[in-house]
Amino acid sequence: MKLLIDSGNTRCKYAVADETGIQLVSHDQALKQFNLFDAVIYSDVSNSKELNDFLVLAKEQGVTAKEVVTEQQSFGVVSGYNDFKTLGVDRWLGVLAVDLLFPNQVCVVVDAGTAITVDVIDHQKQHLGGWIVPGLHLMEQSIIDRAPKVFSNEAPILEPFGTSTPNALRSGVINMATGTVEKAIRLCSDMNNGSVRPKVILTGGDAALIGQNLEGEFELIDNLIFVGLNRF
Ligand SMILES: Nc1ncnc2c1ncn2[C@@H]1O[C@H](COP(=O)(O)OP(=O)(O)OP(=O)(O)O)[C@@H](O)[C@H]1O
Numbered sequence: 001m002k003l004l005i006d007s008g009n010t011r012c013k014y015a016v017a018d019e020t021g022i023q024l025v026s027h028d029q030a031l032k033q034f035n036l037f038d039a040v041i042y043s044d045v046s047n048s049k050e051l052n053d054f055l056v057l058a059k060e061q062g063v064t065a066k067e068v069v070t071e072q073q074s075f076g077v078v079s080g081y082n083d084f085k086t087l088g089v090d091r092w093l094g095v096l097a098v099d100l101l102f103p104n105q106v107c108v109v110v111d112a113g114t115a116i117t118v119d120v121i122d123h124q125k126q127h128l129g130g131w132i133v134p135g136l137h138l139m140e141q142s143i144i145d146r147a148p149k150v151f152s153n154e155a156p157i158l159e160p161f162g163t164s165t166p167n168a169l170r171s172g173v174i175n176m177a178t179g180t181v182e183k184a185i186r187l188c189s190d191m192n193n194g195s196v197r198p199k200v201i202l203t204g205g206d207a208a209l210i211g212q213n214l215e216g217e218f219e220l221i222d223n224l225i226f227v228g229l230n231r232f
């Protein structure tokens with residue numbers, strides 16, 4: 001049984017993997033079950049303390065800990081970055097996950113967390129590169145911090161066009177995100193003579209919200225990064 005750890009920008013997430021599949025678990029559950037694991041597989045974009053605590057524990061108990069990092073090529077998937085090491089490992093894991101789940105299909109992978117990232121893989125396992133934009137929370141907060149009259153509230157409502165400041169802000173940032181994803185889908189279709197709509201895979205804390213407002217089909221895969229980690 002393996003413990004998978006995704007150390008993100010805002011928080012660490014955990015999953016347990018065995019023959020039966022991948023199960024998301026809390027920090028406390030991971031800690032409590034630690035003696036059951038024979039390996040820890042992790043990725044880290046932020047040098048988190050929480051992750052480090054688990055690495056210390058693994059060392060103390062003689063459990064192998066393997067860090068997954070970006071490579072020029074993994075499982076036949078080729079990075080689209082000029083300097084492959086600079087691609088975020090969370091993005092690479094998302095690409096490796098869709099390669100496993102949807103082999104030889106053009107996929108647009110969207111990870112909506114602190115940042116929103118978009119990555120594209122073609123039908124020949126070639127990663128084409130992607131986009132990095134601020135996450136929903138970051139978009140809202142950056143304006144609130146800089147414009148004294150812009151504010152949000154507990155439950156802003158999405159409207160076609162916002163009729164209050166909180167609704168205008170929320171509706172605006174959601175459309176920033178969905179517009180970005182829809183543009184990526186369109187670019188991919190155009191690259192295939194408009195004949196193939198890519199498969200669209202959403203993950204991350206804000207994936208559901210973006211999905212609800214996105215045109216066309218998509219798949220929501222909460223544990224996508226862990227599917228990638230579990231390949232190692
Ligand atoms: N408990 C929570 N803590 C932080 N963000 C949350 C939480 N619940 C929902 N969110 C939303 O999820 C987004 C963060 O998503 P996610 O959890 O994927 O982020 P993350 O841990 O920062 O991931 P990463 O750092 O890998 O991008 C925020 O923009 C926020 O709107």
Ligand SMILES: CC(C)(CO)[C@@H](O)C(=O)NCCC(=O)O
Pocket residue numbers: 009045086087088089090091113115117132
């Ligand atoms: C873009 C983020 C912050 C998304 O979590 C992460 O993938 C990262 O730190 N990437 C490094 C820069 C890059 O991917 O080009």
Ligand SMILES: [K+]
Pocket residue numbers: 008090111113204
């Ligand atoms: K992430």
